[in-house]
Amino acid sequence: MSIDEMLAFAGIECNLSVEQFFALSFYEWSIEVHRVKVRRKREHEIWEGNAALAGEVMALIANVNRDAKKKPVPFSRKDFIRLSFDPPEKQITTKPMTPLEMKQKFGTKFKKEK
Secondary structure, eight states: OOOHHHHHHHHHHHOOOOOHHHOHHHHHHHHHHHHHHHHHHHHHHHHHHHHHHHHHHHHHHHHHHHHHTOOOOOOOOOGTOOTTTTTOOOOOOOOOOOOHHHHHGGGSOOOOOO
């Protein structure tokens, strides 16, 4: 990180003037950077909490308005918003079908070749 980037960070994130920045010791500067890191983490946690609440409300509205006769699987928050604390989904890997496999599977759906 160059001195220009550090000075911009100090001015924007830490609200320090140029004189205040150059008067800081390395220890004081590290405390300022740590303070910004903690603040950003806290803001992200608050945002995730609000997003989780919004996702729960969206799932509730979708479940209230779904067709009761078909009885589909109820929606959950994860269907609308995925967050960092959700467990990862299993990755499904598939290989491309060959033209022969496509003809066998879909048969009459394709146009005849000319």
